[in-house]
Amino acid sequence: MNFADHLFPEDADRSVLAGRLLLADGPTPVIIRSGEVFDVSRAAATVADLLELDSPATVEGKRLFSSRELADLPARQFLAPFDLQIVKAAGVTFAVSALERVIEEKARGDFREAAAIRARCEEVIGGALRSVVPGSDAAARLKESLIADGLWSQYLEVAIGPDAEIFTKTAPLASVGTGAMIGVRSDSDWNNPEPEIVLAVDSRGRIQGATLGNDVNLRDFEGRSALLLSKAKDNNASCAIGPFIRLFDKHFSIDDVRNAVVELRIEGEEGFVLQGRSVMSEISRDPQELVRQAMSEHHYPDGFALFLGTLFAPVEDRDVPGRGFTHRRGDWVRISTPAIGGLVNRVTTSADAPAWTFGSRDLMRNLAERGLLGATGQ
Incomplete structure (x- = not known):
């Protein structure tokens, strides 16, 4: 399964996408528009800065290359499209x-x-x-x-009930992007992907766009006790987001999110194939209501990403009758919807996935070395 085949929306010619690429100088926020990729780091040093702008879809930058050339880059250069934002998730929404x-x-x-x-x-x-x-x-x-x-x-x-489940999925900069390995705990024997739409929300609670996410879930851990939610949800490489944030404009809005159909395809090395879908119109709480509850009596000065939950529940047996589905090493997982594109990852264990080593201090040092700390969307 080639991740580069699913980078762009079906109507890519009229979409405006925001993302992060690992370039020679370091992590770089980019805008993809009209078949061209632009480095916008001089206007917004981080994606968090970019999303604070009143109209991030119109930001100009330095041309890097065409979107066709972008698809030829190796997977390691495609970073999750959020940086300083914390990653939140709404659970049990279907x-x-x-x-x-x-x-x-x-x-x-x-x-x-x-x-x-x-x-x-x-x-x-x-x-x-x-x-x-x-x-x-x-x-x-x-x-x-x-x-x-x-x-x-x-x-x-x-x-x-009146209150939605809103929890912290993972820390800023801990998510992996499309093409990366995604991890399940090595001591889990009942787990699955969770294909979801992820909203990009700024510090004022404005929804600026949407992307796709895989909220990897350990059913055995959470099933033993809800107090194990953090172990079930937040592990190395257990959160994938991407490929890019599609920014809201006249061609894409919250109504497109409400009406989206999110497709899932899993391909195992033994030939196993599982397909599923989430029909967003069946969600029990409106996306804007979930954002309101996530904001609550809280403040997110760098904004946040919000997983909206999934309708997908894999009950089809993979091998042992009555066991249902669980991941194996080497599984390919593709989450896609026409208006956003496709997020593709391959499964390994959290112990064997590449370690998360580039944190907020590293990003700040890198931006300082590049003279970008003054480049802000404020």
Whole structure:
């Protein structure tokens, strides 16, 4: 699976993309527009600075090369398109994902128990979850009913209650880009990708664009205890984002996010193929509402990235009957949607993936050496 085949939206000729490339001088924010790639570091030293502008899609820069030449660059030069922003995630935003989290919890992370629990949960809870509005009176009545039936869960609280689950996926600069290795913990034996749309939000809460993300999930760890969420979610190379942020303009808006269909394809070395999709129109909370809840009584001076959650729940058996899906080393994972492009990564363990070594101090030193610390979108 060639990552370079999926870098651009279907309507690339009218899209404006923002990203980060590892060039000779260091990490460089770029704009891709009209088939050309521009270094915009003199106008905005970081992508965080770029997204603070009132109209980042119109920023000018120094031409580097054509988008055709861009596709010839090696994978290591494609960095995740966020830098100083923290990466947040909204969980349990689709009915199917809510059911799967309940199943993990009831099975206590043991995949052998999942099939029987799934059948009962789908029968009793499934239809009701799909029709109820979170935080509504109907949701409150459903909660009372499920408590009476002994089926209530902390995951259902965030699925249909007034407060969304918003958590920190990973730290600034820790995400990997398209073409990179993506990691699952070496001691996990039940895990899966989570194909999601990721919003680019500035410090004032404005949504400036959207990209794609893989919120790698360890079902065994989180299923044992929700308090293991950080171990289930935040590991070396466990967060992939890219290939680029498509900036909002007259051709692409939040309505395109609301109506997107996110496709997933997994190809294993043994010939296994799994496909799935997330239909964003089925999300239980509007993307702007999730941004509002992420902002809450908080401040993000560098802005943030926000994963919106996934409808995808892999229950198809890969090998052992009743086990469902779990990753193997060497799996190729492609997450794509026509208006943004495709994010492609290959699976390894977090222990064997390249170490994260370039942090905020390194970025600040690099920008200082290049004379770019005064280049800001403020």
